[in-house]
Amino acid sequence: MADERKREFEPRIVAFFCNWCTYLAADLAGTARLQHAPNTRVIRVMCSGRVDPQFVLEAFAKGADGVLIGGCHPGDCHYQEGNYKALRRYNLLKRMLKDMGIEEERFRLEWISASEAERLKWAVDDMVEKLKALGPLNFEVPREDFAGEESVA
Amino acid sequence: MSLDKGVRTNGGARIGVYVCHCGTNIAATVDVEEVARFASELPGVEVARDYKYMCSDPGQELIKQDIHDHNLDRVVVASCSPSLHEKTFRDATADGGVNPFYFQMVNIREHDSWVHRDVEAATEKAKDLIRAAVRRVRHHRPLEIRRVPVHDEALVVGGGIAGIHAALTLANAGKHVYLVEREPTIGGHMAKFDKTFPTLDCAACILTPKMVSVKAHPNITILSLSEVTEVDGYVGNFEVTVKRKPRYILEDVCVGCLECIEACVYKKGKVVDEFNVGLSTRKPIYIPFPQAVPQMPVIDPETCIEFKSGKCKKTCVEACGDRGAIDFTQEEKLEKIKVGTIILATGFKTFDPKRIPYYGYGVYPNVYTALELERLVNSAGPTAGEIVLRDGSKPKTVGIVHCVGSRDENTNIYCSRVCCMYSLKLAHLIKEKTDAEVYNFYIDIRAPGKAFEEFYNRVAEEGVHFIRGKVAEVYPESGGNGRVVVKAEDTLLGGVMRKIPVDMLVLAVGLEAHADAEEVRRMFNITCSGEGWFMERHPKLAPVNTFTDGIFLAGACQGPKDIPDTVAQAGAAAAEALALIDTGYVELEPNTAYVKEEECSGCKTCVPLCPYGAISFREDTKKAEINEVLCKGCGVCVAACPSGSIGQNLFEDDEIFQEIEGLLAHG
Numbered sequence: 071m072a073d074e075r076k077r078e079f080e081p082r083i084v085a086f087f088c089n090w091c092t093y094l095a096a097d098l099a100g101t102a103r104l105q106h107a108p109n110t111r112v113i114r115v116m117c118s119g120r121v122d123p124q125f126v127l128e129a130f131a132k133g134a135d136g137v138l139i140g141g142c143h144p145g146d147c148h149y150q151e152g153n154y155k156a157l158r159r160y161n162l163l164k165r166m167l168k169d170m171g172i173e174e175e176r177f178r179l180e181w182i183s184a185s186e187a188e189r190l191k192w193a194v195d196d197m198v199e200k201l202k203a204l205g206p207l208n209f210e211v212p213r214e215d216f217a218g219e220e221s222v223a
Numbered sequence: 224m225s226l227d228k229g230v231r232t233n234g235g236a237r238i239g240v241y242v243c244h245c246g247t248n249i250a251a252t253v254d255v256e257e258v259a260r261f262a263s264e265l266p267g268v269e270v271a272r273d274y275k276y277m278c279s280d281p282g283q284e285l286i287k288q289d290i291h292d293h294n295l296d297r298v299v300v301a302s303c304s305p306s307l308h309e310k311t312f313r314d315a316t317a318d319g320g321v322n323p324f325y326f327q328m329v330n331i332r333e334h335d336s337w338v339h340r341d342v343e344a345a346t347e348k349a350k351d352l353i354r355a356a357v358r359r360v361r362h363h364r365p366l367e368i369r370r371v372p373v374h375d376e377a378l379v380v381g382g383g384i385a386g387i388h389a390a391l392t393l394a395n396a397g398k399h400v401y402l403v404e405r406e407p408t409i410g411g412h413m414a415k416f417d418k419t420f421p422t423l424d425c426a427a428c429i430l431t432p433k434m435v436s437v438k439a440h441p442n443i444t445i446l447s448l449s450e451v452t453e454v455d456g457y458v459g460n461f462e463v464t465v466k467r468k469p470r471y472i473l474e475d476v477c478v479g480c481l482e483c484i485e486a487c488v489y490k491k492g493k494v495v496d497e498f499n500v501g502l503s504t505r506k507p508i509y510i511p512f513p514q515a516v517p518q519m520p521v522i523d524p525e526t527c528i529e530f531k532s533g534k535c536k537k538t539c540v541e542a543c544g545d546r547g548a549i550d551f552t553q554e555e556k557l558e559k560i561k562v563g564t565i566i567l568a569t570g571f572k573t574f575d576p577k578r579i580p581y582y583g584y585g586v587y588p589n590v591y592t593a594l595e596l597e598r599l600v601n602s603a604g605p606t607a608g609e610i611v612l613r614d615g616s617k618p619k620t621v622g623i624v625h626c627v628g629s630r631d632e633n634t635n636i637y638c639s640r641v642c643c644m645y646s647l648k649l650a651h652l653i654k655e656k657t658d659a660e661v662y663n664f665y666i667d668i669r670a671p672g673k674a675f676e677e678f679y680n681r682v683a684e685e686g687v688h689f690i691r692g693k694v695a696e697v698y699p700e701s702g703g704n705g706r707v708v709v710k711a712e713d714t715l716l717g718g719v720m721r722k723i724p725v726d727m728l729v730l731a732v733g734l735e736a737h738a739d740a741e742e743v744r745r746m747f748n749i750t751c752s753g754e755g756w757f758m759e760r761h762p763k764l765a766p767v768n769t770f771t772d773g774i775f776l777a778g779a780c781q782g783p784k785d786i787p788d789t790v791a792q793a794g795a796a797a798a799e800a801l802a803l804i805d806t807g808y809v810e811l812e813p814n815t816a817y818v819k820e821e822e823c824s825g826c827k828t829c830v831p832l833c834p835y836g837a838i839s840f841r842e843d844t845k846k847a848e849i850n851e852v853l854c855k856g857c858g859v860c861v862a863a864c865p866s867g868s869i870g871q872n873l874f875e876d877d878e879i880f881q882e883i884e885g886l887l888a889h890g
Contacts, residue, residue, distance in 0.1 A: 080344075084886055090770060091750075097304045100333025101762075108344040111351050111886040112334055114305070115874060116814060120858030128880055132887040148748060148771075149857035150834040159862070184750040184770065185758055 081135035081201035090148035092140025094184035107198040119152025243277035243302035252336035283315040290319030301329035322365035355885030366813040373459035374563035383411020385778025386568035392797035394442035408515035417601040420648040421678030458773030469553035471522035477548040479518035486542035503605035564800040571779040574628030574732040618726035625665040629733030639733030734783040814856035822868035829860040
């Protein structure tokens with residue numbers, strides 16, 4: 071029964087795509103009719119460096135099963151280095167989210183240039199597949215690594 | 224909402240939502256009527272409609288009429304990508320009397336109907352996206368488009384036929400143009416060709432007058448032996464650094480008499496001549512070809528004795544005499560120029576056939592590239608137009624291998640577009656000059672241009688042989704006579720293996736992006752396709768624009784093309800640049816960041832983050848300040864401010880939070 075429910079589960083992914091690379095890659099995927107999983111909902115930002123960690127937390131808090139950030143490849147940022155700022159925040163936030171019981175697969179940063187529609191398709195499909203295997207985000211489930219600390223407290 | 228940082232506006236908005244069918248582009252996959260019905264029930268929505276083509280005049284009229292009839296103050300259109308029609312609908316909103324930034328666009332075509340087949344899932348996605356936009360648009364604020372002046376000079380990078388044509392077009396319209404060329408002369412590949420297909424007019428006869436016009440034009444500054452090394456600024460106001468390599472000849476003193484070349488201590492050519500693709504030699508002081516522009520010599524410091532040992536008799540200086548145009552002390556220098564628009568016309572390189580070893584290029588002396596043959600055929604070339612083998616004899620049989628480095632998954636998958644036609648041209652010229660038997664080994668003959676098919680028929684009627692099949696092997700004929708045998712399957716004879724001995728084999732090499740295309744594209748902040756061709760903004764509707772405003776593309780740097788297409792595109796790029804310059808100003812997205820002074824604690828976190836130096840710390844107020852003119856609107860500082868005291872127009876925190884919540888507020 072549980073298995074069957076897992077199979078039907080469609081993850082909801084909030085995607086923050088930068089205006090110059092990944093958003094355009096998603097447009098190109100459209101022009102080329104590259105079919106991919108319908109689970110992402112894109113929010114356009116000018117630069118991946120605009121993604122405030124609070125946006126990510128808010129998305130998880132409001133029911134997203136995953137958050138995907140898409141930016142220009144390192145060295146290719148339209149604003150010189152915004153994507154490096156995104157990368158730093160991503161690494162920090164990823165550790166925090168892990169501590170909060172949010173699995174690593176639920177939060178991804180991908181470099182996808184405007185011409186890489188194939189890569190966009192891959193990133194979306196791959197993330198959806200991994201989230202389907204993982205099931206819905208459920209804050210209620212106690213994490214194993216927290217169990218010890220809780221008993222101490 | 225807990226994280227409200229922006230200025231709240233209009234809680235009781237009156238929103239109009241428009242769902243576009245885009246013919247069946249959207250409507251076939253998204254249940255547009257259901258989506259419109261759904262939208263009509265969202266809080267704040269006064270009117271929601273679906274319509275066949277929102278971008279059409281009646282579609283836009285619908286928005287204006289509804290603004291009037293329903294007193295709307297917000298507009299949401301769900302249709303294609305904002306890169307296509309955001310401006311259209313902003314304008315329609317403004318025409319209706321509402322600030323254009325009280326508008327939000329929803330992409331349900333590229334991001335939805337075109338990439339999904341499941342109607343239910345696609346419809347759900349459209350609903351989520353519209354819910355997000357409706358919630359977002361309530362928090363929009365009225366903004367004003369920023370206008371900045373456009374500098375009225377232009378930069379053209381690359382002095383081939385594309386750059387030449389673009390520069391002349393702009394200059395003729397009265398604009399000053401800097402034409403930057405890496406080589407000592409402008410002219411590019413076209414200067415190396417003999418005849419051009421399909422009309423067979425002489426390349427030099429049509430190119431060199433244009434080159435001379437460039438030189439003579441008061442509005443064009445040629446920067447030869449130069450490369451762009453840095454690009455700063457933005458549309459209308461680029462600051463470009465150009466590295467000017469030394470010619471060791473004073474350009475404003477030299478009159479181009481070329482006596483120095485004659486006088487060089489080397490009585491004969493000593494160095495491989497790049498212009499003749501290695502088929503001849505030149506002296507260390509040389510002019511690439513007789514009609515070079517600028518018409519003056521250049522000294523190659525790698526081979527000049529004076530540079531190597533300092534002990535040359537300097538007969539060149541003697542020959543120059545009182546004029547004193549030779550200057551061994553010239554150094555490389557950086558020059559900064561300010562331009563409003565940039566046209567990239569950096570061209571292509573030919574495929575290196577050594578990458579396909581079985582064709583034997585570089586192994587068997589009588590295997591040539593098509594570009595080498597162009598030089599041999601050319602009356603200004605190393606053999607004065609005689610088609611001869613390396614031993615000086617005339618070939619009696621010549622093979623031409625098509626698609627070398629094109630339409631091949633091991634090298635380049637694309638068709639280089641010009642090789643079929645130039646192969647036919649070369650076949651004709653070989654036939655004409657040597658009466659040799661010419662065998663074309665081809666996959667398909669592609670002759671899709673004006674008078675191209677007719678030219679193909681003409682060449683076929685002249686008795687040129689066509690063998691449809693890929694060449695499998697090239698090997699020397701036994702006996703050491705220098706001939707090679709071309710082995711190919713003839714697919715029109717049911718796959719019979721043909722072995723044809725030829726005296727000369729010509730490889731019709733394809734076109735490739737320059738090796739440094741990646742660096743160039745980064746410098747100009749544009750994008751490349753996987754093969755390295757510069758990407759146009761839209762393949763059909765903006766073929767000369769790039770995603771960076773003010774930078775345009777011309778010629779083969781955007782993809783393989785022939786001379787007529789290149790010239791047409793160069794004209795188009797010049798027209799775009801001209802439109803920009805003549806308008807006199809550009810409108811910039813009002814997406815700049817600003818400091819909410821009353822909230823800023825003066826922590827200076829933001830100051831070093833800005834790559835444009837737009838943020839400063841004011842000692843008097845102890846607060847950060849953002850220079851709106853320098854800000855480009857990335858929003859990095861906004862995300863970094865620990866106290867949320869930086870806002871970004873169009874991308875306010877509350878707008879994005881509303882979007883997130885809207886996306887997830889289903890069921």
